[in-house]
Amino acid sequence: MTTVDHLQELYALPAHTYMPPGADGGPADPLPAAASVAWRLSYDPYDDDFPAEDFEDVWRGFLAAVDTTAVRALIIGQWGEAYESDSGFVVELLASNADRFPALEAVFIGDVVAEEAEISWIEQTDVTPVLEAYPRLREFGVRGGSGLTLRPLRHEHLRTLVFEAGGLPGGVVRAVAESDLPALSRLELWLGVSEYGGDATVEDLAPILTGERLPALRGLGLKNSELQDEIAAAVAGAPVVARLRALDLSMGTLTDSGAEALLSGQPLTHLARLDLAHHFLSDAVMERLREELGSAGVDVDLSDQEEPDEYRGEVWRYVAVSE
Known part of the structure; x- marks a missing residue:
């Protein structure tokens, strides 16, 4: 079996995982320029030290910390237990916040590897709203076929x-x-x-x-x-x-x-x-x-x-x- 790895880049931009500030409220690591990377957003429900309560908490922190008007590429990784909860709420977050991402050119949903969920266990949803919300999108990708429409x-x-x-x-x-x-x-x-x-x-x-x-x-x-x-x-x-x-x-x-x-x-x-x-x-x-x-x-x-x-x-x- 071929191993499916995390994306290393998207839209010719290197992948960079956004990490919320530590739970102790200490300063986060310096962030790269908003347009210079493909931002990877994910939430690990099994990491007790992960500095966020859920994926939506990660999303809110990202919107507050990064100039989203300059973001060109987004990689959506683990959104929790991806084999139990589908990506519907993630699609809704992307679609309903389209006005905050006027420069967005690439989106990948489901950058999840086997240690997080096997590819056929990843619960997807109707991803059409993302394409409809971003009529100027240049690149779109999805990993996982279960529930995908x-x-x-x-x-x-x-x-x-x-x-x-x-x-x-x-x-x-x-x-x-x-x-x-x-x-x-x-x-x-x-x-x-x-x-x-x-x-x-x-x-x-x-x-x-x-x-x-x-x-x-x-x-x-x-x-x-x-x-x-x-x-x-x-x-x-x-x-x-x-x-x-x-x-x-x-x-x-x-x-x-x-x-x-x-x-x-x-x-x-x-x-x-x-x-x-x-x-x-x-x-x-x-x-x-x-x-x-x-x-x-x-x-x-x-x-x-x-x-x-x-x-x-x-x-x-x-x-x-x-x-």
């Missing part, structure tokens, strides 16, 4: 959209496909497995693969899927691929069948990068990919070659991130 919308300025999940609900995929995102240049969907709610189908991806509502798309990631071979076959003939610079089919259960579909489909030599890391390809097919694409200048990532498990005559292949 999205409504189709039009957003004029969004350039990057990322959903990380061990199981991404099909409704979210369909909402993305039905949205009008004229500026979106990068889309990344961790589709996951059905056991953890990943019920999207290849048919759900079809509108995305036409590219009709995504005229600016240059980087597409359809990854971490137990349907990776089927996705590869669909991508092989997808109209959107001709204008991509980066294609990411990593972290899933890709086998020789899916790779053969890619090699026999439309030309991929125009890509700058093809990411197939964490795969179940044979050495022979890996060599073909290197010869046919790598020699044409495509940066092909074939790292993390996996071996399937066999149990009682059945073959099992696993995505990189599920639980």
